[in-house]
Amino acid sequence: VQLVETGGGLVQRGGSLRLYCTASGFTFSDYSMQWRRQVPGKGMEWVSTIGKDGRATLCHTSVQGRFTISRDNAKNTVYLQMNSLKSEDTALYYCANSLGRGQGTQVTVSS
Numbered sequence: 001v002q003l004v005e006t007g008g009g010l011v012q013r014g015g016s017l018r019l020y021c022t023a024s025g026f027t028f029s030d031y032s033m034q035w036r037r038q039v040p041g042k043g044m045e046w047v048s049t050i051g052k053d054g055r056a057t058l059c060h061t062s063v064q065g066r067f068t069i070s071r072d073n074a075k076n077t078v079y080l081q082m083n084s085l086k087s088e089d090t091a092l093y094y095c096a097n098s099l100g101r102g103q104g105t106q107v108t109v110s111s
Contacts, residue, residue, distance in 0.1 A: 001099045002023065002024045003021055003095045003102035005103065005105040007020045008106045009107070011109055012109070013087060013109055013110065013111050015085050016082060019079065019095075020078075021033070021035075021077065021078045021095030022075075023078070024076060028073055032051050032097065033071060033095065035093060035096075036094045037093045038094070039091045039092075047063055047093070048060065048063065050069045050070065053073075057069050066085075068080070068083075082107070085109045088109075089109050091107060092107075
C-alpha cells in the first residue's frame with residue numbers, strides 16, 4: 001500500500017491550494033479515503049472523507065464551505081481543494097484509508 005501526497009506549499013491567507021494523493025498497491029475504488037492534518041505538538045485531526053464512488057463526502061465543520069474533497073478512481077487519486085485558507089489551516093496534511101496513510105505534504109498559510 002502506497003499513498004503519496006503532493007501539492008502542499010506556502011500560500012498567503014485567503015489563497016488556495018489543491019492537494020493530491022496518488023494511491024497504489026490496492027484496489028483504490030474499494031476504499032473510502034480521508035484527508036487528515038496534524039500540527040506539531042497536537043493530535044491528528046480529521047479533515048474530510050469521501051466514499052468509494054465519490055458521491056458521499058463529509059467535512060469537518062472548521063473547513064466546510066472552504067475545502068472540497070473529490071476523487072478520480074480511473075487515476076487512483078484523491079484531491080483536496082482548499083480555498084480561503086486561514087493561518088489555522090497550517091499543518092501537515094495526510095491522505096489515509098483503513099490500510100494506512102502517506103507521509104504527508106506541508107501546507108503553510110502566511111498571515
